[in-house]
Amino acid sequence: MLQQMRSGAASWIAKGLMVLLVLSFGAWGVADYIRNFNTGGDVAKVGDQAITQAEFSESWRREVSTMQRRFGPNFNAEQARQLGLDETVLNRMVEDKLYEQAARDMGISISEKDVRDAIMNAPAFRDPSGQFNRLAFESYLRNEGYSEGMLVAVLRGDLARTRLLGSLFGTVTGAPQLMTYTMLGYRLERRLAEYVVIDAAKLPPPAVPADDKIEDYYKANPKAFTAPERRDLSWFTLTPEDLAAKTEVSDAELHDEYEANKQAYETPEKRTVEQVVFTTEAEAKAAYEAVQKGEDFLAMAARTQKLKPADVSLGSVTKADLPAAIATPIFALAPNTVSQPVRSPFGWHLARVTAVQPGSTKTFDQAKAELHEQIALRKAGDAMVKLRAKIDDQIAGGAMLDEIAKTDGATVKTVANIDAGGKDKAGKPTADLPQSRDFLTQAFDMADNSEPQIVDLAGGGLAVVKATGITPAAVRPLAEVKDDVVKALLQRARATAAQDKAKEIADAVRGGGDLARLAAAAGAVVQLSPPLLRSGQPADRNVSPVLVSALFGAKAVGDVVTGPATTPGGAVVARLSGIQPADPADLAKQTDAVSQQLGGGMAQDLVQEYRQVLQAEYGVKIDATARARAAGL
Structure with a gap:
């Protein structure tokens, strides 16, 4: 949820850089800088800032609590240490300090408004109407173990870091054209194949497995036969709806709510308007006089401005939808009359109103039930x-x-x-x-x-x-699942037989055999695939991802490969019949997106180098003993 808040305050470039930064920092860590030092008990010293035992202990507590929610209350701090989470937490805190100091030295600051906007705009903290939901916000603080002040401090650091990286690497928006075309050429190459599907059902049926084979398979695959x-x-x-049904709301509260939100119960008048705009007042007056003498308004628009009816129509609009200069005259017009020329910053307007939809106001009595529900739900949320x-x-x-x-x-x-x-x-x-x-x-x-x-x-x-x-959970008795075990063994035997037959046909074709004749002998026919991408698209119902990979691993047209069919137990023999280079039209469509994608990888490299520079510039020292003490280990 915190990530949603962070992302709501950043550009796509900065968001991407932040993700890459976290991944790179997690991978590289700060191991080169770990050594015990005399800091008076501080866990780490990053430049001129310390990470105290109290700070680390609080972050460590939140991390363990998160893992307990994920793996259950029996998950403890020692298990977290065995997973290396103490080092992960410290790396994250060191990262925060490095970028906090870099942002400070570059003069980057985050205002109270920036933090407030990030919180208020977080989707996770909004109710269905799009308003900030204080209950959801407090629930998050409680679940994550933050005080409001702590969360504000964390978010302030995240926003500063986002701005820092955006200012440094925000210009890395794409990869060079040659790199992009090379990658796209590889990705969009297509391959064609002629293939034969070996249907296991058409092969001789396998023998019923012996009891010892049944027992061996049962013992070797306990998970397959375990009851959950x-x-x-x-x-x-x-x-809140339960509480709202029992919540009392006074008439005074209802009236206050109605008055405070009266505009929401008013439906403004709407008018269907047509207009023609002229450059000069003289042109507008001449057109107005022509209409007054009987020329149709739309005919005048076509004659003077070469406008079609669709170009003239503004549709159904409220007074607030129109520029102030023309709104009042238009909403004073009688239906099916044309206005005098009216001036606005856009020129001289002639307007005609063709329909009027009167406004309305929902009375207090009409809105009372809705008001009661709104107030009751708000009270219930609190x-x-x-x-x-x-x-x-x-x-x-x-x-x-x-x-x-x-x-x-x-x-x-x-x-x-x-x-x-x-x-x-x-x-x-x-x-x-x-x-x-x-x-x-x-x-x-x-x-x-x-x-x-x-x-x-x-x-x-x-x-x-x-x-x-x-x-x-317990393994079910063999007597109870014997039929399932036999079924699994027979399926495996059929699949093995199909694979063996496919390999047999493939070897024969490589030796000069005729694919069609060999397929017919196995009760199958040769089929042609559509042009396949490495992703397997467009899909062929008989071509599995494993077979697609084998086809793209083939060196030349005529190479023969085998693989599983998409249907259980089947196998496929395929011969590469064609290699198509990337379509120039497809290259053109995808160039920008792939360029940005590759640019993200380039940005990752820059972020990694920048992190190393900051570590060298500010210095990072870690006291492993103090860290263990703060974590209670």
């Missing part, structure tokens, strides 16, 4: 923040799920024996589960009968869920 973990869940949901904190306290106090639901007027729902995808034993999706990507993830991360957990829902709602029973 299943859980019994209990939960309830609360949404109440949800307090309600979530209250439920947190109830959970911490040991309250049971039923008790929490009862005090908040919610209904507990239950479901039994569902897997992590929300499906029952028959493989059918379970109805009524909360529509949240995190609901099942958190529910399946919980220990059996652990305390309930809160899951944030879209739109500011929440669910409180508890795992009430767990059936662990």
Whole structure:
């Protein structure tokens, strides 16, 4: 979500550079500069700035919390260290300090308005009407472990870094033409093939596998025959809409809301307008007089300005849609009359109104229900923040799920024996589960009968869920899955037979055999592919990506390759029959996009070099002991 906020404040060039920067810094790190030093306990010294143990500890805590949400509450700091996340966090903090100092030395500053605009314009913090949603913002702060001030500081640094890189490398917008054409020529080359599909069903059927083969395959592939973990869940949901239905709204509040937003309930008058614009007043007057004498308005437009009816029409417009100089005269005209010449910065106008759609105002009584819903939802959104904190306290106090639901007027729902995808034993999706990507993830991360957990829902709602029973994943008994094992073995045997037949035909063709005759003997026919790109497009239903790759790996026309068919168990023999260079028209269409893409790679190289320059210029020293102490390791 923070990345969405960052991206909303940057150009495409700067955004691309930021992504490349993070990747390059993560890859190279700061290993060359790591050494213990006497900093009074600071984890690192970057130029004239220190990364204190407190700063690192807070970033480390947030990183571990993020991983716990992803992998479950049992994920701990030691596991994070084993994954190298302590170094990742520190590298990121060093990166921030390097670019913060570089931006400062170049005189780049970020105003309060810049930060505020980035937050207000973040799509993740907007409600369906496009307005800033304070509830969503606070939910993000809570989930990520930020205070509002901390988030502002992080975002200020990100915006400064974006401007810095944009100012340095924003001109790298494309690759040289020769490089672009070479890449496109490779990408857009097409190849044709004549091929034969070996259908395993037309080959002699394989023998039924012996019991020892069945048991061996079963033991070698336990995952294929493992029943997934299943859980019994209990939960309830609360949404702003639930609270809004119980929220009282006074008449005074309704009237205040109506007056504050009265314009939203007014539908302005609309007029269908035609106009002709002249350079001089004399031309406009002469045209006006001609219309007054009986000439049709459209005929006058065609005669004087060579305008077609579509060129004359402004369509249905409101007064606000028109330039101020002509809006009042046009909206004073009676229908089907022509205005006197009117001057605007664009010239002299003659206008005709052909239809009038009167304006209207929705009265307070007509808008009352809508006003009530708006105010109630707004109040409910504020109440949800307090309600979530209250439920947190109830959970911490040991309250049971039923008790929490009862005090908040919610209904507990239950479901039994569902897997992590929300499906029952028959493989059918379970109805009524909360529509949240995190609901099942958190529910399946919980220990059996652990305390309930809160899951944030879209739109500011929440669910409180508890795992009430767990059936662990287990390999199903052989007797139960024997038919499935036999089926898998027979499929594998058919696929192997098809592959062997394809290789046999390929060897014969390479030795001078006739492809069509060999295909007929195998119950198949020779087919022709469309021109294929390396991407496999345009698609051929019989040509798999593996076969396309083999065809593009062939050295010359006439080479024979084999590969799997797109249908399960089949195989294909293909002979390269043609190589087509890139179409000049396709080259022209894609040149700009590919040039920009390659330019991004060039920018990555420049960013990597710039980072190394900054490390050398400012100096980076890291105290591994202080880092371990701050991380509690």
